[in-house]
Amino acid sequence: MNLDLRTFIHDVKDYPKPGILFKDITPLLRNGPAFSECIEVLATAVKAFGADQIAAPESRGFLFGAPVAARLGIGFVPIRKKGKLPRKVRSITYALEYGTDTLTMHEDAVEPGQRVVLLDDVLATGGTMAACVALVRESGAEVTGIGFLMELAFLHGRSKFDGIPIYSAVTY
Numbered sequence: 001m002n003l004d005l006r007t008f009i010h011d012v013k014d015y016p017k018p019g020i021l022f023k024d025i026t027p028l029l030r031n032g033p034a035f036s037e038c039i040e041v042l043a044t045a046v047k048a049f050g051a052d053q054i055a056a057p058e059s060r061g062f063l064f065g066a067p068v069a070a071r072l073g074i075g076f077v078p079i080r081k082k083g084k085l086p087r088k089v090r091s092i093t094y095a096l097e098y099g100t101d102t103l104t105m106h107e108d109a110v111e112p113g114q115r116v117v118l119l120d121d122v123l124a125t126g127g128t129m130a131a132c133v134a135l136v137r138e139s140g141a142e143v144t145g146i147g148f149l150m151e152l153a154f155l156h157g158r159s160k161f162d163g164i165p166i167y168s169a170v171t172y
């Protein structure tokens, strides 16, 4: 790695609510060399996992999943909030700190036996990514790895993914 990606991830206190230290990635996105470096390191990790497709949850997962897929010449599958995909979907409802959320994926987006790598910006509690893993597995595909720009290790999210290799470009 040539650039220290940490210097492009800024802390914003008490956003979106008091007590949360929000990791702002917009300084990284607006810096060409840093964004490019980030796509490059994620692409290297995805290649090592082995993938026929990349899937990612909206919306910040798209910022990394789609360019990495294009970089590697493989397909990209969007995982979206309820009501956003036009055809038949698989859906999963999972617990948030307050309430629940539902994620959906087109039923035919990944095929049985395909190798899928999931990408997102942040691994926090792991709830979002665990829901994505369940959706992909329900299709009969194999999740060969999971990648993040950053991991908030003190939240122990990786304990939700026994047996799945995890890559994080930056760890806090």
Ligand code: AMP
Residues within 6 Å of the ligand: 021, 022, 023, 024, 060, 120, 121, 122, 123, 124, 125, 126, 127, 128, 129, 157
């Ligand atoms: P979790 O399901 O708890 O692992 O949360 C992961 C999702 O929430 C990711 O898609 C992130 O975009 C977002 N997220 C969680 N914590 C933070 C944080 N401290 N700063 C920025 N985004 C966060």
